[in-house]
Amino acid sequence: MKVLIRLMKYMRPSMRWVVISTALMLLGTLLDLIAPWMLKQVFDEGIGESNAKIVLVFTLGLIVLQIVKSTGMFWQGYAQELVGQNVVYSLRRQMYNHLQRLSFTYYDKAQTGQLMSRMTGDIESVKNFIGFGAMAMFMGIATFVGTIVFMMFIQWKVTLLSMATIPLLLFALYRFNKKVGPAWGQIREQMGKLTTTLQENISGIRVVKAFAREKVEQDKFESRNDQNFETNMDRARLEAKAFPLMNFYGGVVFVTMVWFSAYFVARGEMSLGSFMAFQWYTWGIIWPLNMLGWQINIMQQALKAAPRVFEVLDTPVDINSETGDIQDSNRIRGNVTFDGVSFHFADQDPSTDTGILEGISLGVKQGEVIAVLGSTGSGKSSLIALLSRFYDVSQGRLLIDGIDVRDYELEGLRRKIGIVPQETFLFSATIRENIAYGVPEATQEQIEWAARKAQIHSFIETMPFGYDTIIGERGVGLSGGQRQRVALARAILMDPPILVLDEATASVDTATESAIHEELLEVMKGRTTFIIAQRLSSVKRADRIIVLDGGKIVQQGTHRELFEEEGFFRNLFNQQEAASAR
Template identity: 85%
Template sequence: MKNLVRLLRYLRPSTSWVVISLVMMVLGTVIDLIAPWMLKLIFDEGIGGSDVKLILALIIGLAGIQVVKSIAMFVQGRAQELVGQNVVYTLREQLYNHLQRLSFSYYDKAQTGQLMSRMTGDIESVKNFIGFGAMAMFTGAMTFVGTIVFMAFIQWQVTLLCMASVPLLLFALYQFNKKVGPAWGQIREQMGKLTTTLQENISGIRVVKAFARENVEQSKFEERNDQNFETNMDRAKLEAKSFPLMNFYGGLVFLTMIWVGAYFVAKGNMSLGTFMAFQWYTWGIIWPLNMLGWQINIMQQAIKAAPRVFEVLDTPVDISSEAGANADTDRIEGNVSFEGVSFHFADQDPEQDAGILVDISLGVKQGEVIAVLGATGSGKSSLIALMSRFYDVSQGRLLIDGVDVRDYELEGLRRKIGIVPQETFLFSATIRENIAYGVPEATQEQIEWASRKAQIHSFIDTLPHGYDTIIGERGVGLSGGQRQRVALARAILMDPPILVLDEATASVDTATESAIHEELLEVMKGRTTFIIAQRLSSVKRADRIVVLDGGKIVQQGTHKELFEQEGFFRNLFQMQEAAAAR
């Protein structure tokens, strides 16, 4: 119920349209209640009194109020849809904005397909209830109560007898509501899993084809699709059992009215006009109760979908600009200091699990080029991620220019650190837009300058549309090395005081790597640069090399100093020299 109340709060910005919709709904309901009474007058007063003028006047009146009702229904329908769309717009905007603010730790576990399902299907279910279902339920309740009041005022004995089977219909609705809720909960969850499977398959289609796993992936999707089908069929069976029973009980109400009404007319205790009016009024009892089954369906979909949406909205943003974080990021020069820094993921127990980073102390001066080496899982990328506050340190402090990174405004901090990630991601847009992603106001000359430094300009020039070439989703159409160089140009264009190259040349050939490093020599001047690499050729120009093992710094020094020591660096050097000699 609290989720339903929370949903209804989203109606506040559309209060005026809600009021208009309610007014139109009340007007339409009143017309529905007056119309049978006018029919009664046609039979009793007009036909009974042979008053043709009265009959004509009442018929014209009926036509007139039906025109008014039609106009009211049009206004109500438009107002309801506007209210529903406003709720959807607000929810989607809030959800998307919140997803942008959530930290890396959330996305380490979140499934993209589930998030897509919540952003689309779940919010659509909420809209159907807010924009249509809730108002329809209110309309039905008003019509039901109003009809009973009018019928009782005209002939209370027949009204009470007609209501004999209504408790059975209400009980059937109660049972249906109790069972259909969990069914819709299962459907929403299964739909999220199905969307996840679809998204993963499409995103990884090249891997699927490369390993000839189409049949396996098809079987996986069919299994999810079957589960979704079965879950929907279970819900459909429930509806198939409940709705005919509700219709049967509704039919009993009508049959009872005809039988009792006809008896009272025959006995002279009720006029023919009242009998005809009661036939009309009876539908005011039957249809709200029968429609309530569908409205419960819509309500339960929203009730089961809303927690999935609110679960994301209620996820705390664990990394944001701290209160009072006002250190001037424009003055960042690039002096970086790790002081006893340790790092654990949120789901790790610091007392039992080994840290990703353990007691890291490292000072880097502005303009220094620091190479970070280590085996897979040694904590190289985590060390860099802490600088941009993708994660926060678990212990110790990380300072930039003597200021704790948590005291900088988050967006400003990240704009001062240009990163070329190990996993290159490009958007489905032009090459120009991808390179200028961090600096959308960049001129063509600036974009070309960055491209030349990244050794990608000459390739772009060979394309039919040059920088206006659309490269497709995730950079499809470019080789791994080309994507990496576009990402490198994107980072260079930001002109940051701190530059991070996380395996930035891993996908290019040795000759291109050498050319890139020659161009980067100029780019790195005066700029603090961190190079994470496995190839020693990538780090030979580094001022200092830091070797990580098990999250700890085990070696530190220049290329010459580390080569003279026993350890990871010399072993790596010897292995790569032997491989090159083959």
């Protein structure tokens, strides 16, 4: 019931259309109830009294009723659909906006396929109920109650006798509702898993083909598909058992109605017109109850889908701008201080688990170039992720220009930090749009300037449509090195006071890497720069090199100072020198 009440709240902005739709529905129901009574008058007052005028009047009246009802049904259908579409629009917009605000902590565990399933199929199920099912259910109840009232007014004895089997039909509906709800819950969950498998396979199709695992992935998808099929067939079996039984009880109601009505007519306790009207009214009892099974299906789909949507909407946003004195990010110049910073993931216990970072204390002045080295898993990328508040520190403070990063307005803070991530992602758009992603108002000259600094301008000019070339989903039209250089140009164009290069040249050859670093010398002037790299050629121009191991700073100094010390830096230097000598 709580889910249903919460869903109804999304109808508030469209309340005017809800009222219009309800009013038209009640009008249509009333006209449906009046029509059999008018038919009764045709037989009793017209045919029975041999009065052609009355026959003509009531026949024309029936025609007018149908015209008015048809017109009302058109506007009611439009109003219903508008309400449903408004609910879908609001839910999708709210869910998408919320997904944009959720931190990396959420996406570390969330499955893309599940989110896609909730954004599409689950919300569509909600729309079907809000936009059609709920109103149809309400109309069925109104028709059922109204029909009984009219029938009781005409002949109450026949009405009561004919409804003897109604409790059996209601009991069948009750049992069906109890069973079909869990079935739809299983279907929504299986659909999410199926979508996840499909999304992962399509996204990783190159890896699948590279390792010749097509058959394995086909088997995995078929397994999910089989589970989805079986779950749907379990639900279909419930319907196959329930719906014929409901139809049978409905048929019994009709036959009983005919028998008792005919008996009372024969005894002179009921007119022929009333008999004809009762045959019409019978369907006002049978079809709402029979249709209720289908409407319960729609309702249960929505009631099982909605919690999956609300689960996302109810996920707390753990990283946002503080509600206190928000600091202006425009004052950021690039002085960075790590003050006893430790970081644990959300599922780690700080009292027992070793943190990704432990007790990091580091001061970086504006314009300084800091290289961060370390083995895989040493915490290099996590250290940088804290700068932009992709995660918040677990202990200590991270200051920029003496102000805690949590006190800056979040969007403004991130606009002041240009990042070239280790895993390059480009959008299915033109090269121009990808480079100008952070600065969409950038001129062509500015875009080309950034591209030249990233050593990608010459290549872009060779493309079929230059900067207007569409590079395909995730940038598949470019090589790994080319994607990295486009991402580098994207960060340079933002002109941020803090620049982060996370393995930004790992996919390019050494000659291109050297050319990029030559161009970056000008870009990095006056700009605080963090360089995460494995190649020592990428960090030789750094003012200071930080070596991380186990989440702690184990070495710190210039290239020359660290070379003279025993440790990770000298070992890495010797390894790369030996490799280049081969």
